Amino acid sequence: MVLLGALVNGACIIIGSILGRFLQHIPEKIKETVMSGIGLAVMVLGLQMGLKSDNFLVVILSIV
Incomplete structure (x- = not known):
C-alpha cells in the first residue's frame, strides 16, 4: 500500500505518453x-x- 501513489503516478505518465504519441495533431x-x-x-x-x-x-x- 505504501507504493500505491508511485504506481498510479507511473501508470498515468505511461498512459499520458501513449496518448500524446497518438494525439499529435491538436490545434494550437x-x-x-x-x-x-x-x-x-x-x-x-x-x-x-x-x-x-x-x-x-x-x-x-x-513568493519573493
Whole structure:
C-alpha cells in the first residue's frame, strides 16, 4: 500500500505518453486553452493553501 501513489503516478505518465504519441495533431488554440486552465487551477490552489497557512512570513518569502 505504501507504493500505491508511485504506481498510479507511473501508470498515468505511461498512459499520458501513449496518448500524446497518438494525439499529435491538436490545434494550437486548444493547447493554449488547456495550458491556461491548468495555470489558473495551480494559482487558485496555491492561493488557497497560502491563505490557510499560519506562518505568513514563509508564504511571503516563497513568493519573493
